[in-house]
Amino acid sequence: MTDTNRVFTLAKRPEGKPNRDTFELVERDVPEPGPGEALVRTLYLSVDPYMRDRMRAGESYAEPWGVGDPLEGGVVGEVVADNGTEFEAGDVVAGNLRWADFSTAAGPDLQRVDPDLAPISTALGVLGMPGRTAYFGTREVAQPDAGDTFVVTGAAGAVGSVAGQVAKLQGARVVGFAGSAEKVSFLEDDLGFDAGINYKETDDYRAALAEAAPGGVDAYFDNVGGPITDAVFTQLNVDARVAVCGQISQYNAEELPTGPRKLGQLIQKRATVEGFLIQDFAPRFEQATRQLGRWVQNGDITYRETVTEGLENAPEGFLGLFEGENIGKQLVKVADREE
Amino acid sequence: MTDTNRVFTLAKRPEGKPNRDTFELVERDVPEPGPGEALVRTLYLSVDPYMRDRMRAGESYAEPWGVGDPLEGGVVGEVVADNGTEFEAGDVVAGNLRWADFSTAAGPDLQRVDPDLAPISTALGVLGMPGRTAYFGTREVAQPDAGDTFVVTGAAGAVGSVAGQVAKLQGARVVGFAGSAEKVSFLEDDLGFDAGINYKETDDYRAALAEAAPGGVDAYFDNVGGPITDAVFTQLNVDARVAVCGQISQYNAEELPTGPRKLGQLIQKRATVEGFLIQDFAPRFEQATRQLGRWVQNGDITYRETVTEGLENAPEGFLGLFEGENIGKQLVKVADREE
Numbered sequence: 001m002t003d004t005n006r007v008f009t010l011a012k013r014p015e016g017k018p019n020r021d022t023f024e025l026v027e028r029d030v031p032e033p034g035p036g037e038a039l040v041r042t043l044y045l046s047v048d049p050y051m052r053d054r055m056r057a058g059e060s061y062a063e064p065w066g067v068g069d070p071l072e073g074g075v076v077g078e079v080v081a082d083n084g085t086e087f088e089a090g091d092v093v094a095g096n097l098r099w100a101d102f103s104t105a106a107g108p109d110l111q112r113v114d115p116d117l118a119p120i121s122t123a124l125g126v127l128g129m130p131g132r133t134a135y136f137g138t139r140e141v142a143q144p145d146a147g148d149t150f151v152v153t154g155a156a157g158a159v160g161s162v163a164g165q166v167a168k169l170q171g172a173r174v175v176g177f178a179g180s181a182e183k184v185s186f187l188e189d190d191l192g193f194d195a196g197i198n199y200k201e202t203d204d205y206r207a208a209l210a211e212a213a214p215g216g217v218d219a220y221f222d223n224v225g226g227p228i229t230d231a232v233f234t235q236l237n238v239d240a241r242v243a244v245c246g247q248i249s250q251y252n253a254e255e256l257p258t259g260p261r262k263l264g265q266l267i268q269k270r271a272t273v274e275g276f277l278i279q280d281f282a283p284r285f286e287q288a289t290r291q292l293g294r295w296v297q298n299g300d301i302t303y304r305e306t307v308t309e310g311l312e313n314a315p316e317g318f319l320g321l322f323e324g325e326n327i328g329k330q331l332v333k334v335a336d337r338e339e
Numbered sequence: 340m341t342d343t344n345r346v347f348t349l350a351k352r353p354e355g356k357p358n359r360d361t362f363e364l365v366e367r368d369v370p371e372p373g374p375g376e377a378l379v380r381t382l383y384l385s386v387d388p389y390m391r392d393r394m395r396a397g398e399s400y401a402e403p404w405g406v407g408d409p410l411e412g413g414v415v416g417e418v419v420a421d422n423g424t425e426f427e428a429g430d431v432v433a434g435n436l437r438w439a440d441f442s443t444a445a446g447p448d449l450q451r452v453d454p455d456l457a458p459i460s461t462a463l464g465v466l467g468m469p470g471r472t473a474y475f476g477t478r479e480v481a482q483p484d485a486g487d488t489f490v491v492t493g494a495a496g497a498v499g500s501v502a503g504q505v506a507k508l509q510g511a512r513v514v515g516f517a518g519s520a521e522k523v524s525f526l527e528d529d530l531g532f533d534a535g536i537n538y539k540e541t542d543d544y545r546a547a548l549a550e551a552a553p554g555g556v557d558a559y560f561d562n563v564g565g566p567i568t569d570a571v572f573t574q575l576n577v578d579a580r581v582a583v584c585g586q587i588s589q590y591n592a593e594e595l596p597t598g599p600r601k602l603g604q605l606i607q608k609r610a611t612v613e614g615f616l617i618q619d620f621a622p623r624f625e626q627a628t629r630q631l632g633r634w635v636q637n638g639d640i641t642y643r644e645t646v647t648e649g650l651e652n653a654p655e656g657f658l659g660l661f662e663g664e665n666i667g668k669q670l671v672k673v674a675d676r677e678e
Binding site (some may be wrong): 134229243244245246247250251259263264265266268269270271272273274275276277280 | 584590608610615
C-alpha cells in the first residue's frame with residue numbers, strides 16, 4: 001500500500017460551466033481510521049450532475065462544498081483497515097466518501113456490497129442512488145399506469161435509462177429523449193423503449209414528440225428541463241403527472257433568464273408537477289435495491305456504464321456529463337480490488 | 340318588453356390583446372323558448388379572464404367560440420316566459436347564457452337564485468364560479484395549514500380576494516400581489532390580509548416577497564403567472580403546494596417565448612404544482628356555495644364588485660380585466676329587475 005493519498009478539492013467556484021480549473025488534485029497522507037472507523041480504498045467513484053449544485057455557494061439540496069475542501073461522492077471501495085466497525089479488510093463497501101484514493105468512514109456510514117450479486121460498480125448505478133431515484137421517481141411520483149405514455153429526458157443516462165425500463169415494466173409506452181443516434185439505438189434496441197428522439201437532430205421538439213407520442217403524454221420524468229420540457233408541457237394529457245428529478249440543461253446557468261411560462265398548460269390538463277429528492281425515500285431504499293436486483297438478475301433491466309480510468313481523470317468524467325458523453329452510468333475507475 | 344335583442348358576437352379572433360373590434364353588437368329578434376325552455380332577460384353579465392381563451396382557435400379547456408357566433412358567459416337574469424320548466428315569470432336564475440339582452444335555456448341549465456340570501460349579482464361572484472374556484476383551489480389544491488404562509492396573485496380580483504380570505508379562515512398568514520395602492524389597501528384594510536404587495540411599485544418581486552413573507556411560502560394560489568410566479572418559486576418552502584388557477588399575464592401572448600425554466604426550484608423543495616379546473620369539483624358546488632354564503636352573511640368574507648353599466652359596454656368591462664381596472668368581481672349590469 002502506498003503512503004500517499006491523492007485527493008481532489010474544489011479549487012474555486014465555477015462561473016457558468018465548470019472546467020478543469022474548478023478542481024485541484026492535492027497529495028495528503030493516507031488517513032488513520034479513528035475509533036469506530038474503517039479505512040477504505042476507492043475502487044470506483046461516481047460522478048453525478050447534482051454535484052454541480054454543491055459547487056455553488058448558497059442554499060441547495062446538498063450542502064455546498066467549501067473552496068479548498070475535498071470533494072465527496074458515491075464510492076465503492078475495499079476495506080483495508082478496520083478500527084472497530086462491523087467490516088474487515090477485504091470487504092467491499094459503498095458510501096459517500098471522498099474523491100480520493102483513500103477515505104475513512106464511520107461503520108454506520110458504509111453499506112456492505114455483495115460482489116456475488118452483481119458487479120460491484122452497480123452499487124453506484126442501477127443498484128445504487130441512480131437506480132433508486134429512477135425507481136421511486138417513476139413508481140411514486142410520475143406513476144405511469146399500464147397503457148399510459150411515459151416520457152423521460154436524459155433517457156440514456158444513469159437515471160433515465162432505468163426510469164424508462166421501470167415504466168415499461170409497469171406496462172407504459174415509453175419515449176425517451178437523448179442526444180445522439182447511438183443513444184437512441186441504445187434506447188430502442190437494448191432497453192426496449194418504444195421510441196427514442198435524438199434532440200440534436202431537430203429544433204422542433206414538439207413535433208418530434210407529437211409524432212413519437214401521438215396520444216399525448218400521461219407521465220413525464222424530467223432530468224433535463226429547458227426547451228425540451230417546454231415542448232413536453234404542450235403535449236400533456238388530462239391528469240398528467242410530471243416528476244422533476246433534475247434539470248441538467250440549467251445547472252450551469254448563473255442566472256436563469258426566465259421562469260415558468262407555460263404553467264397555463266397545467267390548468268387545462270389538471271396536471272401535477274412535483275419535485276422530489278431521493279433522500280425522502282430512504283426508509284424504502286432496501287426494498288428498491290432488492291427489486292432492482294431481481295430485475296437486473298432476470299434480465300428485465302439492462303444497464304450500461306461509461307468508465308473513465310484513473311482518479312486523476314475524475315474531472316473529465318464529471319465534465320463529460322454536461323456534454324452528454326456518457327451512456328448509462330458515468331463512473332471513474334480508481335483501482336482494482338486486491339488479490 | 341322590447342322586440343329586439345342585442346347580442347354580442349365574436350367579430351374576429353384577436354391577435355395578442357383583444358380590443359373593441361374583437362366584438363360586434365348585432366340586433367336579433369327576441370327568441371322564443373322551445374319546449375322545456377325558459378326565456379331569460381339578462382340582469383347581470385359576468386366577464387372573466389378565461390374568456391380570452393375561448394377566443395382562440397384550437398384546443399382549450401373551454402370550447403373555442405366560432406367567429407360570428409354569440410358570446411357566452413355567466414348571467415343572472417329574470418325569467419320572462421316559461422315553456423315547461425320548473426321556473427315561472429319573475430324568478431331569478433343564473434346560467435351560462437349569451438352576452439345579450441335575452442337568452443333561452445333549458446330548465447336544467449338554469450339555477451335558482453334566492454334574492455333574499457344576498458344581492459343577486461353575487462351569484463356571479465363570491466357565491467358563484469369565482470367564489471367556488473377560490474374555495475376549492477385554496478382548500479383542496481393549495482391547502483394552506485394553520486400557520487402556513489399563503490401567497491395569492493391577482494389578490495384584489497374576484498377569485499384572489501376570496502382565496503386569500505378562505506386561507507385566512509384556515510389560519511394562514513396571507514400575502515397578496517395586486518396592481519395599485521388602492522388595491523393593496525383593499526387587501527390589508529378591508530379583507531384582513533397580512534400584507535399586500537403593489538407589484539407596479541417594484542421590479543424586484545423576490546425582495547418584496549422575502550420582506551412580506553420572511554418565513555418563505557408554503558402555499559401559492561396563482562392567477563397571474565409570469566415574472567411574479569418566477570419570484571414566488573424562489574421562495575417556496577419544503578413541501579410547498581402551488582395551485583395554478585389562471586395565468587392572466589400570459590393570455591394575450593400569441594407565442595409564449597419560453598417555458599418552465601425554474602422547475603429546479605421544485606426539486607430542492609419537493610414542491611408540487613397543480614393545475615385545476617373548477618368543473619372537476621361540480622359535485623360539491625352546493626356545499627361550497629352554502630359555506631361561502633354563511634361566511635358572507637356573518638361577515639367572515641367581504642366582497643366587492645366593479646360594475647360596468649349597459650350591455651353595449653360589456654367589451655370595455657372585459658378588456659379592463661387585462662388592465663387591472665377592476666377591484667373584486669367585474670360585472671356588466673344589463674337591466675334592472677321588473678316590478
